[in-house]
Amino acid sequence: MAELKECVLVDGVRTPNARAHPQKGWFRNRRPDELLTYVYQALFERNPKVKAEDVEAVFCGTANQTGMQNDIARLGWLASGLPECVATNGINQQCPSGMAATEHACRAIMAGEGDIYVASGVEDMMNVPMAMGMDFPPRIADRYNPAEIPMGPTAEKVAEAYGINREDTEKMAYWSHMRAKEARDSGKFKDEIVPIPGLDDEGNETMIDKDQWIRDNPSMEQMAGMQPAFKPDGVVTAATSSPLTVGAAALLLMSRDKADESGLGYHLRYGGGCMVGCDPTMMGIGPLLSTRKLLERLGLKPDDIDVWELNEAFGTQGLAVLRELGVEENAPFDKTNLWGGALALGHPLGESGVRLLVTLNNIMKNERPEARRAVAMLCGGFGNANSSMWEKV
Numbered sequence: 014m015a016e017l018k019e020c021v022l023v024d025g026v027r028t029p030n031a032r033a034h035p036q037k038g039w040f041r042n043r044r045p046d047e048l049l050t051y052v053y054q055a056l057f058e059r060n061p062k063v064k065a066e067d068v069e070a071v072f073c074g075t076a077n078q079t080g081m082q083n084d085i086a087r088l089g090w091l092a093s094g095l096p097e098c099v100a101t102n103g104i105n106q107q108c109p110s111g112m113a114a115t116e117h118a119c120r121a122i123m124a125g126e127g128d129i130y131v132a133s134g135v136e137d138m139m140n141v142p143m144a145m146g147m148d149f150p151p152r153i154a155d156r157y158n159p160a161e162i163p164m165g166p167t168a169e170k171v172a173e174a175y176g177i178n179r180e181d182t183e184k185m186a187y188w189s190h191m192r193a194k195e196a197r198d199s200g201k202f203k204d205e206i207v208p209i210p211g212l213d214d215e216g217n218e219t220m221i222d223k224d225q226w227i228r229d230n231p232s233m234e235q236m237a238g239m240q241p242a243f244k245p246d247g248v249v250t251a252a253t254s255s256p257l258t259v260g261a262a263a264l265l266l267m268s269r270d271k272a273d274e275s276g277l278g279y280h281l282r283y284g285g286g287c288m289v290g291c292d293p294t295m296m297g298i299g300p301l302l303s304t305r306k307l308l309e310r311l312g313l314k315p316d317d318i319d320v321w322e323l324n325e326a327f328g329t330q331g332l333a334v335l336r337e338l339g340v341e342e343n344a345p346f347d348k349t350n351l352w353g354g355a356l357a358l359g360h361p362l363g364e365s366g367v368r369l370l371v372t373l374n375n376i377m378k379n380e381r382p383e384a385r386r387a388v389a390m391l392c393g394g395f396g397n398a399n400s401s402m403w404e405k406v
């Protein structure tokens with residue numbers, strides 16, 4: 014067997030994340046394939062030394078692969094006018110779909126199957142709502158209580174099991190918005206966001222270049238007054254749930270040799286990934302298990318990780334994972350979601366695993382240049398979880 018190659022992250026881009034709403038969403042005139050077109054084309058425009066026909070394969074994560082998202086990996090690539098000769102592969106792991114797509118590309122590069130891959134993720138939760146076209150296997154009910162499987166109830170169950178209170182999750186939401194707002198206002202997202210034509214609140218055509226869900230003035234009082242979203246005496250509200258969102262993101266991944274030969278810069282290398290399955294009624298705790306397993310395999314401890322990106326699917330599960338790992342106790346966080354998380358930025362399911370890495374790449378470069386290692390992690394519907402480690406080269 015040949016030695017494993019190194020896989021480096023050459024570039025990453027994303028669309029702004031917009032609200033998935035037929036009257037209020039800034040991308041209410043867009044389709045998910047169009048969002049992919051913008052990010053794919055931006056990758057090649059930003060990196061003219063890379064020719065699209067030299068890409069070995071494109072992996073695209075999408076959680077709900079039906080309707081406009083049916084084989085969107087292939088159809089989105091072709092609709093972008095990109096070369097037919099490039100293989101495409103749709104990946105589904107629910108919310109970590111984009112991260113799974115990235116890991117598949119990294120592993121193929123390391124195994125020497127190809128030098129250039131695109132990993133991407135997309136979800137349009139307006140045109141393809143969660144559970145659209147879903148036909149649940151009846152036998153799942155023999156094993157689990159079907160009422161406990163939807164995402165909201167799992168977030169309540171994790172809160173109960175790990176003793177997470179509502180006020181701490183609201184603090185987490187507050188800081189998620191504050192950090193995202195600060196990053197937006199100081200231009201930190203400029204390197205990663207591809208502006209896209211959309212509609213403003215009044216319905217005028219305009220270029221959208223910022224995330225729609227970020228609140229300029231998050232209020233602890235207002236949050237405290239909101240009704241529980243999933244059960245009458247529950248702790249989870251719309252403010253502490255990732256909102257329904259539309260967005261796409263893509264990464265250019267290459268073997269280090271090829272990037273050097275092509276004169277392309279990079280500063281992160283794929284250090285390893287780990288997927289786990291867990292109880293679907295406790296799906297939010299999954300990243301604790303995938304991260305523990307990953308770090309153990311790499312011979313690392315949570316303290317060896319300088320920067321974390323945790324997908325804030327819900328405040329309850331996010332806090333439980335961070336506390337159990339011993340990374341953070343409460344917001345504001347010291348090394349997690351430094352530019353905000355999904356509570357403020359939104360969570361277009363299949364996109365988020367890629368979006369975390371796009372942002373992480375820029376945080377490691379610009380915000381924490383001294384940091385050596387980072388981990389990104391996500392939970393996913395039905396008990397999917399995924400974590401990956403990235404290190405400075």
Ligand SMILES: CC(C)(COP(=O)(O)OP(=O)(O)OC[C@H]1O[C@@H](n2cnc3c(N)ncnc32)[C@H](O)[C@@H]1OP(=O)(O)O)[C@@H](O)C(=O)NCCC(=O)NCCS
Pocket residue numbers: 108164165186228231232235236242250251252253254255256257326327360392393394
């Ligand atoms: C929680 C949930 C049901 C709420 O959906 P919804 O009822 O459509 O609510 P919205 O997100 O539109 O928010 C309701 C209102 O609360 C407001 N709101 C949200 N966060 C707020 C905050 N921090 N402070 C004040 N108001 C807030 C919204 O702006 C909206 O009001 P508006 O329409 O006047 O702007 C939905 O967001 C959800 O299901 N989230 C989880 C998605 C999921 O499962 N993802 C996968 C995770 S694994």
